[in-house]
Amino acid sequence: MKSKITLQSLVVAGLMLVAQAASAQVAVIVNPKSPLASMTQDQVASIFLGKTNTLPSGAAAAPADLPESSAIREQFYSKAAGKTSAQVKATWARLTFSGKATPPKELGAANEVKKYVASNPDAIGYIEKSAVDSSVKVVLIVE
Structure with a gap:
């Protein structure tokens, strides 16, 4: 009986986390020195799906991705590009195999994406809006 209650508690906690991630706003960020x-x-989807490798400013884009397991990544691609994780993976497999593009640099966590973008003038990434600070500049909010 006790294990059933514990399992139910874990399921409820997991669903709450998923719901929280699903409702989070995602901020697309660039270096604060970016024009x-x-x-x-x-424009964002074109960069993250390999359709272009330049920012609208004309600079070469250096995109940074969160890990495949990230709920924020799933939300970003779903809302910004209208793609599932499987579709994104298939797109990048095709582009990489054909030599047409290199996928975004995958970093382990939002703080690493923020640090990468803050230290690279051509970088672009995405993180949860609540993690944004003055080290980066928001260019789009994905809801």
Whole structure:
């Protein structure tokens, strides 16, 4: 009986975490020295899906991704690009195999993405809006 209650508690806690991640706002961020003031979802999706390798400013883009297991990554690709994780993975497999593009640099956590973007003038990444600080500049909020 006790294990059933514990299992139910774990399921409820897990569902609450998923719901929280699903409702989080995702901020697309660039280096604060970037001339970009804003970007459209289409521009962001084009960079993160390998359709272009330049920022709207003309600079070479250096995109940073969260790990595949990240709920924020799932939300980002779903909302910004209209793609599932499997579709994104298939897109990058095709582009990488054909030699047409290199996938975004995958970093382990939001703080690593923020640090990468803050230290690279051509970097672009995404993190939960609540993790944004003055070390980066927000160019799009994905909801």
